Each structure stands twice: as structure tokens, then as C-alpha cells.
Amino acid sequence: DGGITQSPKYLFRKEGQNVTLSCEQNLNHDAMYWYRQDPGQGLRLIYYSQIVNDFQKGDIAEGYSVSREKKESFPLTVTSAQKNPTAFYLCASEGQGREQYFGPGTRLTVT
Amino acid sequence: SQELEQSPQSLIVQEGKNLTINCTSSKTLYGLYWYKQKYGEGLIFLMMLQKGGEEKSHEKITAKLDEKKQQSSLHITASQPSHAGIYLCGADINTGFQKLVFGTGTRLLVSP
Numbered sequence: 001d002g003g004i005t006q007s008p009k010y011l012f013r014k015e016g017q018n019v020t021l022s023c024e025q026n027l028n029h030d031a032m033y034w035y036r037q038d039p040g041q042g043l044r045l046i047y048y049s050q051i052v053n054d055f056q057k058g059d060i061a062e063g064y065s066v067s068r069e070k071k072e073s074f075p076l077t078v079t080s081a082q083k084n085p086t087a088f089y090l091c092a093s094e095g096q097g098r099e100q101y102f103g104p105g106t107r108l109t110v111t
Numbered sequence: 112s113q114e115l116e117q118s119p120q121s122l123i124v125q126e127g128k129n130l131t132i133n134c135t136s137s138k139t140l141y142g143l144y145w146y147k148q149k150y151g152e153g154l155i156f157l158m159m160l161q162k163g164g165e166e167k168s169h170e171k172i173t174a175k176l177d178e179k180k181q182q183s184s185l186h187i188t189a190s191q192p193s194h195a196g197i198y199l200c201g202a203d204i205n206t207g208f209q210k211l212v213f214g215t216g217t218r219l220l221v222s223p
Contacts, residue, residue: 043199043201097159099142
């Protein structure tokens with residue numbers, strides 16, 4: 001089955017620790033995206049990548065880092081510099097018509 | 112300010128009733144995308160509209176993009192409990208920056 005997977009579904013970390021969220025797609029899409037979703041704020045773009053070995057900051061990149069070493073994979077690291085890391089994180093890849101296909105999300109809780 | 116405004120923010124309808132959700136922008140919508148989200152899950156792509164006046168349907172859901180390409184509506188006919196969830200619109204407003212902007216969503220509850 002083609003699609004996007006994110007793991008884990010739930011993640012708990014203590015403040016001050018970095019954590020990496022996984023995103024994998026087998027849709028053969030070039031562009032991939034990371035969003036953060038908070039209640040009442042909709043989706044906010046963290047980082048995006050149009051092609052392997054290239055990525056760009058989105059609207060709220062501070063405290064986050066990404067890599068794109070393979071077409072299928074776009075992991076997101078939430079660093080200790082992110083002031084409010086507790087959120088629902090969504091990864092997406094982009095089809096030919098610019099429609100985006102989303103993974104199931106990872107809920108990160110930092111205490 | 113929000114680049115895409117969705118209305119209403121929430122909606123409760125009785126099963127079997129029709130409903131409409133709107134998505135409005137002050138900028139031209141070069142592509143408009145409707146998604147559905149169940150709480151705590153990812154977004155499911157429903158439909159894409161790109162041409163002014165375009166209308167698409169899938170099962171009991173119809174989406175339209177107005178001629179001016181600044182407003183889209185999502186209409187559900189004879190709502191069912193399975194239609195419950197959060198509906199979000201996303202749009203390409205040609206910022207020169209490869210990204211979509213998203214509305215804050217409309218929460219739909221369908222009561223029996």
C-alpha cells in the first residue's frame with residue numbers, strides 16, 4: 001500500500017532532551033513537509049523539502065531541524081531550544097497537483 | 112490575520128440534514144484543497160479545485176470554487192455520523208513560496 005507513515009504515534013520526553021520524529025513515504029513524491037498543529041491555530045509549516053539533500057525553513061522553524069538524505073525519508077528533530085514543543089506533528093508529501101497527503105501524526109508531550 | 116477564513120468554526124447538524132462549510136480568501140486561490148480530519152489523526156485529502164466555477168463531487172460531498180477564485184464551499188447532502196470530523200481547506204495563494212496555507216478548520220458533529 002502506498003502512503004505516509006509516522007512513528008511513533010505518541011511520544012513523551014523530558015524537557016531539555018532532543019527528540020526525532022520519523023516520516024517515511026513510498027509515494028515517490030519529491031516534496032515533503034512538516035507541520036505543527038495546535039488547538040485553534042490550524043496547521044503551521046515548520047520545514048519543507050522539495051528534493052533530496054535540500055530543505056527550507058517554514059514559518060516556525062526555530063528550535064527544529066530536519067534532514068533529507070533519502071527521497072523516502074524526512075525526519076524532524078525537536079531540539080531543546082524549542083520553547084513549546086508539546087504539539088501534534090504532521091508530515092505530508094506532495095502530489096502532482098500540489099495536493100498534500102498526510103501521515104497519521106505524532107503527538108509529542110514534553111514535561 | 113488569517114489568510115484563509117473558514118466558517119462556521121463549528122457546526123452541529125441532525126443526521127440526514129444538509130450543510131455547507133465556506134472557505135474564503137482575500138487573495139486569488141490558484142488551487143483549493145479540502146481535507147477531513149478525525150481527532151488525533153492525520154488529514155485525509157478529499158478534493159482539489161483549480162478552475163474558477165469548478166465543482167467536484169464524491170459520494171455525498173460536493174465542493175465548488177467560485178468564478179472569482181476567492182471562495183470555496185463544501186456541501187454535504189443528507190449528513191451521516193461518518194461525516195463527523197474537522198474539515199480544513201488548504202490553498203495555494205501564490206506567495207512565491209512553495210507552500211499551502213490552511214484554514215483553522217470547521218468542526219462538524221452529526222447528531223442522531
